[in-house]
Amino acid sequence: MSKIIYQCLIFLLCLLVLVGCWDRTELNEQAIWLASGFDVGKEDGLKVSGQIVIPANMQNQNGGSKGKDHFILSDEGVNLGDAFQKMEAKLSRKGFYGLRKVFFIGEELARRGISKELDNVTRGSEVSIRTDVFVVKGDTAINVLNVSNPLEKPSAIAALKEHQQIGGRGSTVFLDFLNAANSDGLRPTIPLIEITETQTGENSDKKESIVQVAGLGIFNKELKMVGMLNQTENQDLLWILGYLPKHTLSTPLRDGNATLQLHHLSSKIKPVIEKSNHITFKVELSGEGTLFENNTLLNPEKKSDLKEFEKAFNELAKKQVLSTIKKVQSESGQDIFGFGEVIHRKDPRKWKDLKDDWDQYFTQADVKVTTKIKINNIGITGPSVLNKNGGS
Structure with missing residues (x-):
């Protein structure tokens, strides 16, 4: 009988501890x-x-x-x-x-x-x-x-x-x-x-x-x-880091301009380290997009014209991203792109030789950017009204 009483007391004490809200302050x-x-x-x-x-x-x-x-x-x-x-x-x-x-x-x-x-x-x-x-x-x-x-x-x-x-x-x-x-x-x-x-x-x-x-x-x-x-350069960085969920590109084209809304963005960085410790980074960017605005005489329903759109957007993206990387290398000299982390993951032993002077190696590294942008949606209107009113 005393054993049962003892167990009940232990149970009640546990309940008191578990409740645990006696000293709380309401939000x-x-x-x-x-x-x-x-x-x-x-x-x-x-x-x-x-x-x-x-x-x-x-x-x-x-x-x-x-x-x-x-x-x-x-x-x-x-x-x-x-x-x-x-x-x-x-x-x-x-x-x-x-x-x-x-x-x-x-x-x-x-x-x-x-x-x-x-x-x-x-x-x-x-x-x-x-x-x-x-x-x-x-x-x-x-x-x-x-x-x-x-x-x-x-x-x-x-x-x-x-x-x-x-x-x-x-x-x-x-x-x-x-x-x-x-x-x-x-x-x-x-x-x-x-x-x-x-x-x-x-x-x-x-x-x-x-x-x-x-x-x-x-x-x-x-x-x-x-x-x-600036904000455009910030988006270039986020694309390289793999954080960018969407992006908008606007480019002059022929006698007009066009805008692309990008999604499904991805990034790959490949380092190439020579014996002299000279480093080249290959940045590969890709994305798919919807043609948001077409103020040109090009018809995206034509395969040749669609390729011209894609070429223009790829050239623009490549130029912008490379410009952002070079700006960071020359002005602040800080590796905000994680290039050093890429080397660390690929070759930890080599990274031990580089990390103490990484700021210097980063500013001297060569960077090559390639982009693979595909237009997978041209909208519902087909050619621009400019095309319909006399464009060819």
């Missing part, structure tokens, strides 16, 4: 961060800003907003921990960072270096590594956080959805950055975002500030930003 009782912003502070310190949700104003019963659904909080400190402590003192609720979607980094801080800031961000147990990150081109993080969007009020949500819309890496940006930061054969990158103005309404003098993705920031081994790519 609606915490200060939920949507985004964080990091800038250079006074006396070379750090300025931290947060975009924090106002739960009561998110949505009323009729589906409309009751008021502003977020607010911005900011303070400075010698490091992230110091700044966050000062910010927590201004909040009536404990900060919750588990739903934070994005980090914004001011350009000045990015060029100063962000290795110290990463330690705090990655050390917190409730922070998700699957987070989008942006460097604010020519501006500060707090200014981006204060920009609203006509469709998505918080700038954090607007930036995330825009990044997804154009085919960026999205929530893997931070994880990719950390992986590259710990690699010898791949240098880190972070997408750029900038504040720009757009016309609103019929009055051409009335303009509204919005944020838009503006390319890519290139970082060196010390995690300092040392270069930038």
Whole structure:
């Protein structure tokens, strides 16, 4: 009998432990961060800003907003921990960072270096590594956080959805950055975002500030930003890395122009290493596409004309990608394409001889680009109306 009582007591104790929610704080009782912003502070310190949700104003019963659904909080400190402590003192609720979607980094801080800031961000147990990150081109993080969007009020949500819309890496940006930061054969990158103005309404003098993705920031081994790519060059990089889900090419052709929407994009990189350690990389890119616009007298229903379209798009893609690679080699000298990782996987012994001076080997390497673009859909109209009205 005593044995049965003893077992029952053990069972009840286990239940108490398994329930485990007696000390939890409900989500609606915490200060939920949507985004964080990091800038250079006074006396070379750090300025931290947060975009924090106002739960009561998110949505009323009729589906409309009751008021502003977020607010911005900011303070400075010698490091992230110091700044966050000062910010927590201004909040009536404990900060919750588990739903934070994005980090914004001011350009000045990015060029100063962000290795110290990463330690705090990655050390917190409730922070998700699957987070989008942006460097604010020519501006500060707090200014981006204060920009609203006509469709998505918080700038954090607007930036995330825009990044997804154009085919960026999205929530893997931070994880990719950390992986590259710990690699010898791949240098880190972070997408750029900038504040720009757009016309609103019929009055051409009335303009509204919005944020838009503006390319890519290139970082060196010390995690300092040392270069930038524009958005077209960024897409070239993503194609080489195998991250690009879609792409649009527009090219002059004959006496007009044409546009192709690409999908099913893929990439292969083949290194050729000579005894003198001179390296040649063969970059092979491919994709299939839909003819989106045809402002020429060519008829894509004709096999010969279709081949001319494909030739023009292949030449354009090859020229653009090769130009991007050469720009990175000459201006920043950082292997953001992962060429070193390709050698590491193919010949680990050879990589040991190259990795310590890889930045130099990368800038001196020859790169050859080939493209294989096929048009598999010409649309439903056949030849252009230009062709129908007298073209041949």
